[in-house]
Amino acid sequence: MKKYGLSLVSALALMSACLAPAAFSQDMAPPAVPVEQPQNIPYPGTLQVTVDATDLDHRIFQVNETVPVVKSGNMVLMLPKWLPGHHSPGTELSRVADIIITANGQRINWLRDTLDMNAFHITVPEGAKTVEVAFKYLAPVTSAAGRITMTADMVDLQWNFASMYPAGYYAKQIPVQATLKVPAGFGYATGLETDSKSGDTITFKTTDYDTLIDSPVYAGRYFKTWDLTPKGTDAPVRLNIMADSADMLNAPDDVIAIHKKLIEQAYKLYGAHHYNHYDFLVAASDTIGGIGLEHHRSSENSVSEKYLTDWKTAYVGRDLLAHEYTHSWNGKFRRGADLWTPNFQVPMRDSLLWVYEGQTQYWGNVLATRSGLYTKDQQLQALAMMAANYDNLPGRTWRPLIDTTNDPIISSRSPQNWTSLQRSEDYYSEGQLIWLDADTLIREKTGGKKSLDNFANAFFGIKNGDWGETTYTFDDVVKTLNSVYAYDWESFLKARVYDYGADGKGTAPMDGITRGGYKLVYQDTPTDYQKSLEGLRKYSNLNYSIGFSVSSKDNSIMSELWDSPAFKAGLTPGMTLVAVNGKTFDMDLLKAAITNAKTGSDPIELIVKSDDNYKTVKIDYHGGLRYPVLQRIEGKPALLDDILAEKK
Numbered sequence: 001m002k003k004y005g006l007s008l009v010s011a012l013a014l015m016s017a018c019l020a021p022a023a024f025s026q027d028m029a030p031p032a033v034p035v036e037q038p039q040n041i042p043y044p045g046t047l048q049v050t051v052d053a054t055d056l057d058h059r060i061f062q063v064n065e066t067v068p069v070v071k072s073g074n075m076v077l078m079l080p081k082w083l084p085g086h087h088s089p090g091t092e093l094s095r096v097a098d099i100i101i102t103a104n105g106q107r108i109n110w111l112r113d114t115l116d117m118n119a120f121h122i123t124v125p126e127g128a129k130t131v132e133v134a135f136k137y138l139a140p141v142t143s144a145a146g147r148i149t150m151t152a153d154m155v156d157l158q159w160n161f162a163s164m165y166p167a168g169y170y171a172k173q174i175p176v177q178a179t180l181k182v183p184a185g186f187g188y189a190t191g192l193e194t195d196s197k198s199g200d201t202i203t204f205k206t207t208d209y210d211t212l213i214d215s216p217v218y219a220g221r222y223f224k225t226w227d228l229t230p231k232g233t234d235a236p237v238r239l240n241i242m243a244d245s246a247d248m249l250n251a252p253d254d255v256i257a258i259h260k261k262l263i264e265q266a267y268k269l270y271g272a273h274h275y276n277h278y279d280f281l282v283a284a285s286d287t288i289g290g291i292g293l294e295h296h297r298s299s300e301n302s303v304s305e306k307y308l309t310d311w312k313t314a315y316v317g318r319d320l321l322a323h324e325y326t327h328s329w330n331g332k333f334r335r336g337a338d339l340w341t342p343n344f345q346v347p348m349r350d351s352l353l354w355v356y357e358g359q360t361q362y363w364g365n366v367l368a369t370r371s372g373l374y375t376k377d378q379q380l381q382a383l384a385m386m387a388a389n390y391d392n393l394p395g396r397t398w399r400p401l402i403d404t405t406n407d408p409i410i411s412s413r414s415p416q417n418w419t420s421l422q423r424s425e426d427y428y429s430e431g432q433l434i435w436l437d438a439d440t441l442i443r444e445k446t447g448g449k450k451s452l453d454n455f456a457n458a459f460f461g462i463k464n465g466d467w468g469e470t471t472y473t474f475d476d477v478v479k480t481l482n483s484v485y486a487y488d489w490e491s492f493l494k495a496r497v498y499d500y501g502a503d504g505k506g507t508a509p510m511d512g513i514t515r516g517g518y519k520l521v522y523q524d525t526p527t528d529y530q531k532s533l534e535g536l537r538k539y540s541n542l543n544y545s546i547g548f549s550v551s552s553k554d555n556s557i558m559s560e561l562w563d564s565p566a567f568k569a570g571l572t573p574g575m576t577l578v579a580v581n582g583k584t585f586d587m588d589l590l591k592a593a594i595t596n597a598k599t600g601s602d603p604i605e606l607i608v609k610s611d612d613n614y615k616t617v618k619i620d621y622h623g624g625l626r627y628p629v630l631q632r633i634e635g636k637p638a639l640l641d642d643i644l645a646e647k648k
Contacts, residue, residue: 035076035119036168038342044070045130046206047176049163053219054183054200059150061137063162069103072126076167077101077110077133080160080213080344081118085294085331087350088408092137092161093117095146099135103128116345119167137161140289147289154220154242154288155182156300159212160344170342171210178212179203180219187223189240189279191215191298213344214295214332218242218281224249228260228280230267235465236277237263243284244305251308261646262322262371268647269367269453271461274333280321284308292320294327296467304536316532318373323364329460330363331356337471353405354497355477358431362439363456365432369644376644380518380630381529386429387520388544388628390508394562395423397506401430401497417573421562434496436512440639441492442485444515448642454484516640519633522626524595530627540587544626545594546604546619550577555585565621571608578614579607591625598624 045068052062069075079096081089101108103125113119124131140146149156157180165174181201182188192204192215207215220242228237239259243249259280267273275297283291286305293300301321304314336352369379390396404426407413416422439452459480463470474493481489501507513520522544526534534540538552547564548557548571555577560566577585580593581604593604603618632638 035113035116038170039168040170043169043174049176050179051162052181053155053157054181056152056183059139059141061162063135065133067131069124069128069131072124075122075124077120077164078167078345079118079164082344082348083160088412095138097136097138102132133164151287154283157217165209172208174209175206176209176212177206180217182219186219186221188217188219189281190217191279191295216300222246222249226256228263230264235273235275239280241282241284244287248284248305248309255308255311258372262367265367265370265647269456270329271457272464274328274467292324294324294331296328296332299324315378316536319364319368322368322373323360326360326363330360334460335469335471337473340469340471350405354427354431357428359435361428361432362435366643370646378529379644381527384628384630385530387513390430391520392544393420395421399423400500401426418562433509433512437509439643440512440515443639446485450485455480458483517633517636517638518630518640521629521631523629524625526627527629545623546621565619569617569619576609577606578609581605594625597622
């Protein structure tokens, strides 16, 4: 057979030649020089990093950088990849554009490394003393493209997307001086110290590159700072808030007093601090992207626009500031040994996140309640919802908690449809339950003379004023627990972290709640906390009755409990609820149907839409509405109340 002048044999021969491996040619480009590994030696010179953050219309950060060079020839510049607090390799590469590198006034070609895409190879010409780097960071203009970091009224500058650094050195060994131009009239705050300010241009004091990356800048049109420094201490603590409008900064005095008490309670708990100053960076905004990220001397937080002005009702998630503040002790000063790395290209390992995040989750909620960010009832209601999740989590029967510490890398925090079976980053909240278990056990065994507070003081309260890093291992955690109360802590922790619960059957770690004087029960009405959470996130949670949660925006199934009545009836996340018992779907109508089915025998009938298909399903469920709540156990000491009480 011939086609287009080629015989079949000729065509096959040509195809074979195309698919066969190419023979090596001396003209082919050689592989890139390996990226130099970091060494603990001083970098000869100071990086100069200048960022212009004034293009609010296009949301573009213009970056210019002067990099001293050691010698001519091959050099590698890198964008940070593995960032503390992210627990996974992050990348802003797709948003970095218009990279221009010059030396001696001449353009230099760059070549991206084929293995580490964050690394850029250049050849420094003879006689060059510096390399000039210019590029743009194209911040997302829609949330679909990524987290919003710039709006018409505020800027969140993270230096990891606005600087490159040379390979071959520990990040702490690279001096850097940063300069930032903000829009006219913007206030700002950061963990960096200001050297000088001229108009809207701020020059920061020279620091090391590790500290620069750990010191983001919040700048806003509507900006205000409150002093939270405890009396008799020498390290200033400030609450810096940028808002969508000026009236959102009208904070009542008692609200600021609660934030001051947070600092006081933290000092009483830990007995030391690990910063020379600390700045809460808070965006009270419904427009900038959500974030809660720890830094050693600051934290990036986004809260509701009405965080300061609607204190009575907008309380869900108010433990955020306490959580990120605790990270100054746990995660920054004390850090899992396999999480510490010499620069931002060396991979981190997350095996101790159940301490790093789990205990921080615990102390964040405890401190939030001791200080008044939460009332005790609000905290107990939040704890009930969290405990119910793990009490109804089939994924615990096959996947130990330790494996969830790999989730930031495995899934990169992408949405999952079957989280009840897959599990997610449970080292946070299940970790909280484990540390509650440990706290109540110590309190019970010592008659209230000792508690996990003593562990916090011994583990995090060392080296007052030091804001370096002191790493820890599993054995260090066990040793310190034993110094508080002698017990088989190694088996205690391994059963809950590496095994499938204390009984090996996937049972949730609920002993801290029951030993604390409470038990998890279910009632037919949601708590105030659950109603507030559902209102904030625009959904209704029916997981513990019919078995799914429903979006109040479009009536779609957001999540579903594996092997629940809804699952058995053939429903899946993403389906849209169209009708219930023959009537147009309405959430109140569905709840009424669930309630009525409790005293009847007929199944609940739903019409659902999946893609372009409609179908009718019947759910044979008669258990009524079920919402979690903690109930006091009569005659049992309320250790949980003691834990949450203000520390005198």
